[in-house]
Amino acid sequence: MSNYYSLYLHIPFCRHRCAYCDFNTYSGQDEFIPAYVKALCDEIRYVGQIAPYRLTVHTIYFGGGTPSLLSTTDIENILKSCYETFNVLSEAEISLEANPGSITLEWLQTVRRLGVNRLSLGMQSAHPDDLRLLERQHDFFDVSQAVRWARRAGFDNINLDLIYGIPHQSLARWRDTLERALGLHPEHLSLYALTIEHATPFYHWVARGLVPPPNDDLAAEMYEWADERLSQAGYLQYEISNWARQRGTDVLMCRHNLQYWRNEPYLGFGAGAHGFANHTRTANVRGITTYIDRLSQRIERSFPLTPATEQAQVIDPLTEMQETMLMGLRLTREGVSRQRFEQRFHRSLEEVFGPTINSLVSLGLLKWHGERLCLTSRGRLLGNRVFMEFVSSPAS
Numbered sequence: 001m002s003n004y005y006s007l008y009l010h011i012p013f014c015r016h017r018c019a020y021c022d023f024n025t026y027s028g029q030d031e032f033i034p035a036y037v038k039a040l041c042d043e044i045r046y047v048g049q050i051a052p053y054r055l056t057v058h059t060i061y062f063g064g065g066t067p068s069l070l071s072t073t074d075i076e077n078i079l080k081s082c083y084e085t086f087n088v089l090s091e092a093e094i095s096l097e098a099n100p101g102s103i104t105l106e107w108l109q110t111v112r113r114l115g116v117n118r119l120s121l122g123m124q125s126a127h128p129d130d131l132r133l134l135e136r137q138h139d140f141f142d143v144s145q146a147v148r149w150a151r152r153a154g155f156d157n158i159n160l161d162l163i164y165g166i167p168h169q170s171l172a173r174w175r176d177t178l179e180r181a182l183g184l185h186p187e188h189l190s191l192y193a194l195t196i197e198h199a200t201p202f203y204h205w206v207a208r209g210l211v212p213p214p215n216d217d218l219a220a221e222m223y224e225w226a227d228e229r230l231s232q233a234g235y236l237q238y239e240i241s242n243w244a245r246q247r248g249t250d251v252l253m254c255r256h257n258l259q260y261w262r263n264e265p266y267l268g269f270g271a272g273a274h275g276f277a278n279h280t281r282t283a284n285v286r287g288i289t290t291y292i293d294r295l296s297q298r299i300e301r302s303f304p305l306t307p308a309t310e311q312a313q314v315i316d317p318l319t320e321m322q323e324t325m326l327m328g329l330r331l332t333r334e335g336v337s338r339q340r341f342e343q344r345f346h347r348s349l350e351e352v353f354g355p356t357i358n359s360l361v362s363l364g365l366l367k368w369h370g371e372r373l374c375l376t377s378r379g380r381l382l383g384n385r386v387f388m389e390f391v392s393s394p395a396s
């Protein structure tokens with residue numbers, strides 16, 4: 001496992017709950033932001049006190065929720081806690097998710113000065129009908145303005161999140177969204193198929209027949225068209241849902257998310273945040289006030305647990321190997337390296353998963369590229385089936 005850590009910082013505040021969202025986030029709770037930021041800083045510092053040594057950090061990610069609802073002073077205080085607690089590399093990637101429409105040029109200039117060097121904007125669609133149905137609070141003008149301001153503020157690494165497979169969205173409308181996104185020249189694009197999550201307004205609308213359910217065939221057509229169009233436009237696909245441009249010899253992949261896909265260690269701070277360190281997966285309490293309360297108590301925990309940890313599960317070696325396959329195969333170019341796997345687990349890929357790999361290779365779903373095992377293009381479309389084979393695969 002890598003010696004480098006990643007930090008995920010969860011900011012669970014939103015202006016409005018979008019109809020499809022099942023993230024741990026709340027609207028109308030902004031009064032708790034100051035106490036929450038203090039608790040977040042306390043949780044970060046707590047880990048500094050119990051960690052076995054000063055950990056080296058190479059990526060930090062402000063996710064949510066809507067991190068762009070925080071003031072620049074909040075961001076500064078949180079980053080200060082990270083710098084005081086960890087050995088944050090000078091070239092660390094520091095990403096922040098922002099909602100177009102909730103940021104100003106001045107805010108962007110300040111957070112850029114504070115060290116944030118990657119901005120991820122939730123564009124979702126260029127079409128007002130899609131945005132209305134999703135209950136997003138911005139329009140395409142807000143997105144293009146946010147990108148213009150971000151460039152002026154010095155951001156040279158911008159991601160746009162898009163959603164396809166939205167009810168009533170035609171292929172032509174999706175193409176228009178992608179073309180308009182390309183016109184903004186982002187370094188990175190994440191494309192997600194809309195999924196209908198339980199207990200969201202969307203779920204109830206579909207259940208009551210008010211909105212048609214997602215059309216999987218149309219969504220697959222949208223994905224395939226986007227894949228072709230993005231490759232023509234010079235973007236490299238590196239993960240099932242993610243594409244990046246090249247700068248010199250660098251592909252501008254999201255280094256923070258690579259940490260998850262490579263099944264490397266990360267610490268999650270904030271309400272509902274998840275972490276993985278010391279072969280232990282952790283999940284924090286979800287409620288904002290419960291989280292703040294937990295951090296005000298002097299509960300004794302040992303690394304990587306904190307007073308906010310609600311669940312901790314030690315991952316046995318077989319599960320860790322299975323998870324490494326599941327997540328690593330999402331990386332369409334990198335796949336799972338035979339050599340890295342063996343260095344990490346002291347067992348060969350063939351020894352542990354030989355029959356599963358052979359059968360998926362013969363079905364044309366997996367392919368060896370030298371020493372790397374990757375999904376084929378057919379395997380990408382049937383990703384879940386491939387992943388399930390590894391989960392149910394008995395260790396040899």
Ligand code: SF4
Binds near residue numbers: 017023
């Ligand atoms: S802004 Fe993002 S996190 Fe907040 S409710 Fe909408 S989709 Fe969810």
